[in-house]
Amino acid sequence: MTDTNILTQTKSRTEIRLELRSQLQTLLEAQNLEAAKDLLQRVQPVDIAEAIAGLPQTTQVIAFRLLPKNQAIEVYEYFDSTVQHSLIAEFKNQEVQxxxxxxxxxxxxxxxxxxxARVVTRLIEQLSTEERQATAQLLGYHAGTAGRIMTPEYIALKDNFTVAQALERIRSLAKITEIIYYLYVTDTNRCLSGIVSLRDLVTAQPNQTLGEIITRDVVFVNTDTDQEEVAKLIQRYDFLAVPVVDREQRLVGIVTVDDVMDIIEQETTKDIYALGGVQSGGDSYFQTNLFTVARKRVVWLLILLLTNTVTGSIIKSQEDLLQQVVTLAVFIPLLTGTGGNVGAQSSTVVIRGLNTDELQAMGATKIVLREAIAGAMLGVTLGTLAMVWAYWLQGNLFVAIAVGVSLVAIAILASVTGSALPFLFRSFGLDPALMSAPFITTAVDVLGVLIYFNIARLILNL
Structure with missing residues (x-):
């Protein structure tokens, strides 16, 4: 058993990566390049990429150049785009090529x-003719579609091949294709006819034709299918890859599960940013210029700031009521804060359910009604506690009742608002995540204050 295997068994992957980065940096600072090179040869490419990315920028190029050529290419694909850019700037033209x-x-x-664009043009010009054509094909599709994220490195077999011929072709292409677990069968016009697994192929008789053993009910996507739909499809059917066809149903590529994992991470990150009222723009937040970060965040904050002025206007309009019963002002933060939290919870679960298609069978009306009932139950529970606390704090029964009743009404309103607005936004073709927690909270604040003062006037008969 090697030292690396022992290390893997006794330490977590995080500990291994941190230790690798520390050892690598120590060796490079001591200019012990041979030891650093030996260290990197015993580690997985993805861990090497993370270790090098954690080094100071001036040291990253030195560490990367210690890698053998084949290993360097694999490690480079695991780097974040920022590190890739940085290394390209430091490489000589031949190294980049x-x-x-x-x-x-x-x-x-x-x-x-x-x-x-200037760098892209230079890099494409340096590619071989074959690779330039493959790259131009993918760049010709819209960003965020199956055509843009697919790989043309797959094995296509003809339906009139025998099993023996198919296996021979697989042996000749296995080293240059991305996946061989699924084998795609096409007719003479390159149209997708079916699919056969490697297991089915090796268990079939050598003289059988592929047309006899393939599965013709193939799940596929088109080149213009949204990448998020592709990810959901692979997740739904537990595929390792899904074929991509063009408008003429010709097989042009495949999307693999490792690409889908990247897509899911990107889409989840985008939704989380939207829920927090942050415009991500598809960029890595922590690698974006601070002025750009501030510009992206200030848009929502300005909208919320203007909306909150409405709350102030409502409070100002109720000066006569507050002058007569000053204690009413004490409970405004409690009511608006609780309402905002309830609304944020409802919007979060609904937005997540829409993204995972979990709510597809239930329908918007049923979901909103369900959340309204949940809001009522929460409101009664919290309202009762708030009423007891308000009476103990102020000793005014009517004010306590106004607080309790208002909290019930606000909780119901917040639940309905938080669950209904994402559906409304989706019906307009907008991202439901735009109905994020900050927006829901602010909307409930405005309406909650209005409800509170009107209920207080009614109960106090003012």
């Missing part, structure tokens, strides 16, 4: 999407 030409087409296209 060697790495860029041998990257998988989908990873290469993803990198090109992040680079300035």
């Amino acid at each position: 060697d790495i860029f030409d041998q990257m998988s087409p989908d990873d290469r296209t993803r990198l090109l999407d992040e680079l300035p």
Whole structure:
């Protein structure tokens, strides 16, 4: 058993990565390049990429150049786009060409999407004719679609091949294709006819034709299918890959599960940013210029600031009531805060349910009604506690009742608002996540204050 295997068994992956980064930095600072090179040869490429990315920028190039060429290409694909940009700037032209030409087409296209146009033009010109054509094909599709994220590195077999011929072709192409677990069968016009697994192929008789053993009910996507839909499809059917066809039903590529994991992470990050009222724009938040960060965040905050002025106007309009019963003002933060929290909870669960298609079968009306009932139950529970606390604090029964009743009404309103607005936004073709917690909270604040004062006037007969 090697030292690396022992290390893997006794330490977590996080501990291994941190230790690797520390050891690598120590060796490079001591200029012990041979030991650093030996250290990197015994580690997984993804861990090497993370260790190098954690080094000071001036040291990253030195560490990367210690890697053998084949390993360097694989490690480079795991780097974040920021590190990839930085290394490209430091490489000589020949080094860039060697790495860029041998990257998988989908990873290469993803990198090109992040680079300035001037650099993209230079890099594409350096590619071999075959790789340039493959890259141009992917760049020709819209961003965020199956065509843009697919890889053309797959094995296609003809339906008139025998099993023996198919296995021979697989042996010749296995090293240059991304996946061989699924084998795609096409007719003479390159149209997708069916699919056969490697297991089915090796258990079939050598003289059988693929047309006899393939599965013709194939789940596929089109080149213009949204990448999030592709991810949901692979997740739904537990695929390792899904074929991509063009408008003529010709097989043009595949999307693999590792690409889908990246998509899910991107989409989840985008939704979380939206829920927090932050415009991500598809960029990494923590690697974005601070002025850009402030500009993206200030938009929502300005909207919320203007909306909150309405709350102030409502309070000002109720000066006569507050002058007669000053204690009413004490409970405004309690009511608006609780209402905002209830609304944020409802909007969060509904938005998540919409993103996962969990709510598809239930329908908007049923969901909103369900949340309204939940809001009523929460309101009664919290309202009773708030009424007892308000009476103990102020000793005014009518004020306590006004607080309790208002909290019930606000909780119901918040639940309905938080659950209904995401559906409304989706019906307009907008992202439901835009109905984020800050927006719901502010809306409930305005309406909650209005409800509170009107209930107080009614109960106190003022």
